[in-house]
Structure formats: structure tokens, C-alpha cells
Amino acid sequence: MKSAGQATTALKNWNGKPSICKRAMVIMPLALVLSACAVGPDYVKPSLAVPAQYTSTNREQSAAKPQLSRWWTRLADPMLNALIEEAVQSNLDVATAKARVREARATYHQSVGTLFPTVRNTDSATRQRSVAGGSSGAASGPQITSQFQAGFDVSWEIDLFGKNQRGAEAAEYGVQAADEQLRLALLTLVGDVASxxxxxxxxxARIALAQRTAAAQRETxxxxKSRFDAGGISGVDVATSTGQASTTEAAIPSLEVSYAEVVxxxxxxxxxxxxxxATRMKRGGPIPRPKLPMPVGIPADILSARPDVRQAERVLAQATARIGQAEAARYPTISLAGNIATTGSKIGDIAKNSSIGWSFGPTLxxxxxxxxxxxxxxxxxxxRRDQNFIGYKAAVLKALEEVENALVAIAQEQIRYRKLTASVVxxxxxxxxxxxxxxxxxANFLTVLDAERSLYTAEDALVQSRIALGTAYITLNKALGGGWNGAIEVSKPELVDQDMGPRRASTRP
Incomplete structure (x- = not known):
């Protein structure tokens, strides 16, 4: 008898064999001696070359692994922490990702089911009326007969070349990809809430600054006006000072619109x-200030930290398994089918030895x-596997790019913040x-006017720099793969169907 590897090689070039009988002689022993056989490529996680370190790091930044677990708590803002907790529980994008996980798990269970035999119960009862003719040609009257049957049908496709096993493998990778998609949704959500x-x-802060500046300009x-009333200056200074205060106040409505949009x-x-x-946010609070610098690790860390990278790798694994599934379809299949049934004209005749029949046999x-x-x-x-491999490499490059950009943004914004602080002073x-x-x-009024205008511009720029620093810190943590790592309940459906059993059909709404 040929070994499993030899037989598989012989079967691969199937169109060259002259006789179906010869093929059957190879297949039937294989069905008995092989519990499982697989064709197609076995997945091996690809090794990608990544830089040894980020080019945008500075001496102050450590190459130690970053502390990404609940990174937002290091901003020390209780309300931000609460909002993120609430968002994780109620966000609709996260709910959609949870439903996709449930879908992937159900698909996996379907695929695993193909590895097992199928058993069906076959019960029937018939009653027949017929009219039989007599020897003289005249009808002898109607005859009524009954027949009762009970039995089972069993069928099983022997997964000789791993078609169903590869399908289950692909479905399992699909579950893992869906899990990573959920983690990606949580990472995006946490970053969006924080930003x-x-x-x-x-x-x-900008609205409050504009209001304080406008009040000071009104005092000026x-x-x-008091000096004008005393005859010390011209009316030009009065009009100019009033116009500057109104200009500052005119910026407030636009800031209010932008504030309302983010809330x-x-x-x-x-x-x-x-x-x-709106009510909770009106209580106010400082702009969260990150503690910098923070450790960023090495580029290789993102291969295991970023959920989008892990998802792309799992999708690649799934595509590889599907190659084996398609390859297995080129090989013969063997199905075992059998049934046992008992028939009788009366219910009492069922299960008697004389009324029991069975059949069993393979199908090639x-x-x-x-x-x-x-x-x-x-x-x-x-x-498709090649496309997913390219997608995996693209996900890694995108992750590296985002980290590098965030590092540059933080470094340059820190410089800008220091300069703006000195400018404001x-x-x-x-x-x-x-x-x-x-x-x-x-001094004339133009000196005062120019000083007040320059101060407001510098103070507003400083506030915006604080915002940019906080946003860059959030972006860096997202780029490094920091997201939600707490427990997530995915088994609970959004809608629960109450009445799934048989019932009288109702009119559709």
C-alpha cells in the first residue's frame, strides 16, 4: 500500500489516470487509514523587516515598552475617565463590532459542524384508497390500505483531503480577525472621546480668554472715553478702542459653535x-496636560500592540486557509450514507424483525x-491571499508612519509651546x-492698542498649543496601539427574539 504522501501525490495529477477503478483502489484504503489529510499551504506568520528604532525619537524618550494600559488615566481627568467608560458600554460602532464577533463565532460553529455526520429522522404515515377490478371485469369496491414507516438516515462526508477542516480553520481565523476588529473599534473610540x-x-478656555480680553479692552x-471727555485725546482713539473690543467679542460666537459641535x-x-x-460639560475644567516625555518602545512592538495590524495578519491567515479549501475541491470525495427503517401496515408492526430494513455504503x-x-x-x-499579504504590510507601514508623525508633532509642539509661553510673558x-x-x-493709544492685540493673539495661540499637545499625546498612544483592554461582553445581542417557535402566522405590519 502507498504511504499517505505518495497517495496524495498520485491523486494530485488526477486527469492523467486512465481508470476510475484504479483511482478507487487508491482512495478506499486512504479513507480507512487516514484520520485527516490536508492539502494546500500551511499558514506561517510572515516575518517583516521593521526599523530597529524610530527616527523621530530624541534623547529624552526611552525605548522601554510604553505603558499603554488605560493610558488616558494619566491625564488625571476624572470626567474624561467617566466618559470613556460610558462610551465603551454604549457606543454604536462598538455594538456593531460586537455583533460581527457573534456572527464570526456562529460561522465558525457552522464550519465545525461539517466535520461530523448528519443524522435525520424519517417518519411517515400514508393512507391510500384504491379500486380493484374483479375477474369478470366489474369493480370489486374500494380498498383502503395504511402504511407506517419510521427510521433514520445518516450521512457523513469523510474529510479525506481537509476541505472541511480548512473551512473550519478559515472560520476560526475569521473569529480572531473579528476580535481584533472589535479592539480596533475600541481603540478608535477611546482616542475619539479623548480628542x-x-x-x-x-x-x-479660548472662550473664557476672549471674554476676559474683551472685558479688559472695554475698560481701556x-x-x-474719559480722557476724550476731558479734552486730552481725539475721538479716533475712542472709536479705535471700542472697535477692538467689539472685534474680540465677535470671535466668541464662532468659538461657541465649535464648542457645541465637539460636545x-x-x-x-x-x-x-x-x-x-451639555450640562455636565458646562461645569468646566482645565485642558488635560500630558506628562512628557513618554516611553515609545521599538517599532517591532506595534506588530503585537496594534489591533489593525493583528487583524490584517489574521485576515492573511484566513486567506491562506481558503487556498487549501479550494485545492481540496480538486480531489475526490468519499461520503458514507446509510439508513435503517421499519415499515408496517399497522403501528404495532413497526420494529418487528420482518419489517426492518437497512442500507449502507460509500459514494465516491x-x-x-x-x-x-x-x-x-x-x-x-x-x-486574494497576495492582496491580504500586501494589506498586512501596508498596515505595518501605516502604523510606523503614524508613530513617526506623532513623535514629530509632540517634539515640535513642545518647542512651540515654550516659545509661546515666553511670548505671552x-x-x-x-x-x-x-x-x-x-x-x-x-505714550499714545496706538502703543496700547498694539500691545493688547499682540497679547490676546499670543495667549490664544498658547491655548491652542496646549490643545495640540494634548491631541498629539492622544494620537501617539493610539498609534502605539493603546486602547481599551478591559473585559467586554459580546455574547449579549442587541435585540432578543422572544417567540421563535411554531405559531400562527401574523399579518405583517
Whole structure:
């Protein structure tokens, strides 16, 4: 008898065999001695070359593995923590990802079911009326006969070349890919909630700054009017100071619109109506400030940390298993079928030895000619595998790019923040001195006007830099793969069907 490997090689070039009988002689022993056999490629996780370190790191940044678990708590903002917890439980994108996990698990159970025999119960009862003719040609009257039958049918496709096993393998990889998709949805959600929260606090700070600046400019305008009434200055200074205060106040409505938009977005991200968080957010709070620098690890870490990279790798594994499934379709299949039945004209006759019949036997299905369809199906799956391999490499490159960009953004924003801080200190001193000189009559109003305008611009830019620093910190943690790592309940459906059993059909709404 040939070994399993020899027999598989012999069967692979099937169209060259002259006799079906010879094929059957090879297949039947294999069905008995092989519990499982697989064709097609076995998946091996590809090894991708990644840089040894990030090019955008500086001396202050450690190559130690980053602490990504619940990274947002290091912003020390209790309300942000609460909003993220609420969003994880109620966000609709996360709920959709949970449903996809349930779908993938159910698909896997379907695929595993193909590895086992199928057993069906076959019961029947018939009653027949017939009219028989007598010897003289006249009808002898109706005859009524009854027949009762009970039995079982059993069928089992022997997975000789692993077609069903490869299908179950692909479905299992599909479950793992769906799990990673859920983690990706959670990572995106956490980042979006944190980013919008920082933006909301930033708009509140900018609105408050504009209001304080406008109030100070109104005081300057009042001082100018007092000096005008005393005949010390011209009306041009009064009009200019009043116009500057109005210009600053005119920026507030646009900031209010932007603030309302991010608060509405936060509401939707947490699964609420857009305006439900307005009252809670009005309490105000500082712009979250990250502790920098933070360790970023090495580029190889993202292969295991980023859920989108892990998902792409699992999809590649699934595509590889499907090649084996398509390849197995080119080989013969053996099915075992049998039944046992008992028949009687009366229920009492059922199960008597004389009324019991059975049958059992294998069925051999050999693909002889199909116009190249089966080979083409393998090539289709191979091309899809190649696409997924490219997608996996693209996911890795995208992850590296996002980390590098975030590192550059944080480094440059820190420089900008330091410069803006120095600028605000200088303009604040200049404004104080200009007002003092103006009140003493030693400076003209244009000096005061220019100092106040420059101070407001610098202070607003400093607030925006704080927002940018917080956002860059969030982006870096997302790029490194930081997301939700707590327990997630995925088995609970969104809608529970109450009455699934047989019942009277109702009119559709």
C-alpha cells in the first residue's frame, strides 16, 4: 500500500489516470487509514523587516515598552475617565463590532459542524384508497390500505483531503480577525472621546480668554472715553478702542459653535443624544496636560500592540486557509450514507424483525473534467491571499508612519509651546507698561492698542498649543496601539427574539 504522501501525490495529477477503478483502489484504503489529510499551504506568520528604532525619537524618550494600559488615566481627568467608560458600554460602532464577533463565532460553529455526520429522522404515515377490478371485469369496491414507516438516515462526508477542516480553520481565523476588529473599534473610540474632550476644554478656555480680553479692552475704551471727555485725546482713539473690543467679542460666537459641535460629538460617541452632555460639560475644567516625555518602545512592538495590524495578519491567515479549501475541491470525495427503517401496515408492526430494513455504503465523487474551474478557484484564492499579504504590510507601514508623525508633532509642539509661553510673558509685561504710560500721558493709544492685540493673539495661540499637545499625546498612544483592554461582553445581542417557535402566522405590519 502507498504511504499517505505518495497517495496524495498520485491523486494530485488526477486527469492523467486512465481508470476510475484504479483511482478507487487508491482512495478506499486512504479513507480507512487516514484520520485527516490536508492539502494546500500551511499558514506561517510572515516575518517583516521593521526599523530597529524610530527616527523621530530624541534623547529624552526611552525605548522601554510604553505603558499603554488605560493610558488616558494619566491625564488625571476624572470626567474624561467617566466618559470613556460610558462610551465603551454604549457606543454604536462598538455594538456593531460586537455583533460581527457573534456572527464570526456562529460561522465558525457552522464550519465545525461539517466535520461530523448528519443524522435525520424519517417518519411517515400514508393512507391510500384504491379500486380493484374483479375477474369478470366489474369493480370489486374500494380498498383502503395504511402504511407506517419510521427510521433514520445518516450521512457523513469523510474529510479525506481537509476541505472541511480548512473551512473550519478559515472560520476560526475569521473569529480572531473579528476580535481584533472589535479592539480596533475600541481603540478608535477611546482616542475619539479623548480628542473631542480635549478640544471641548480647549474651546472653553479660548472662550473664557476672549471674554476676559474683551472685558479688559472695554475698560481701556472707557478710560479712552474719559480722557476724550476731558479734552486730552481725539475721538479716533475712542472709536479705535471700542472697535477692538467689539472685534474680540465677535470671535466668541464662532468659538461657541465649535464648542457645541465637539460636545454634541461627545454625546453621540457615548451613545447619547447630541445635547445630553451639555450640562455636565458646562461645569468646566482645565485642558488635560500630558506628562512628557513618554516611553515609545521599538517599532517591532506595534506588530503585537496594534489591533489593525493583528487583524490584517489574521485576515492573511484566513486567506491562506481558503487556498487549501479550494485545492481540496480538486480531489475526490468519499461520503458514507446509510439508513435503517421499519415499515408496517399497522403501528404495532413497526420494529418487528420482518419489517426492518437497512442500507449502507460509500459514494465516491471524482472530479474528472470541469473546464479548469477548480484550478481557477485555487488561483483566485491565491490572488486574494497576495492582496491580504500586501494589506498586512501596508498596515505595518501605516502604523510606523503614524508613530513617526506623532513623535514629530509632540517634539515640535513642545518647542512651540515654550516659545509661546515666553511670548505671552513678554507681551503681558508690554501691555501693563503701555497702559501705565498711556494713563500718565507718556505714550499714545496706538502703543496700547498694539500691545493688547499682540497679547490676546499670543495667549490664544498658547491655548491652542496646549490643545495640540494634548491631541498629539492622544494620537501617539493610539498609534502605539493603546486602547481599551478591559473585559467586554459580546455574547449579549442587541435585540432578543422572544417567540421563535411554531405559531400562527401574523399579518405583517
Amino acid at each position: 473631542n474632550y480635549v478640544q471641548a476644554r480647549g474651546y472653553q 475704551a472707557q478710560l479712552t 454634541h460629538r461627545l454625546g453621540v460617541l457615548t451613545g447619547r443624544a447630541p445635547g445630553d452632555l 465523487n471524482v472530479p474528472i473534467f470541469n473546464g479548469g474551474q477548480l484550478r481557477a478557484a485555487v488561483e483566485v484564492e491565491q490572488a 513678554a507681551y503681558r509685561q508690554a501691555t501693563t507698561l503701555a497702559r501705565s504710560l498711556y494713563q500718565g500721558g507718556s
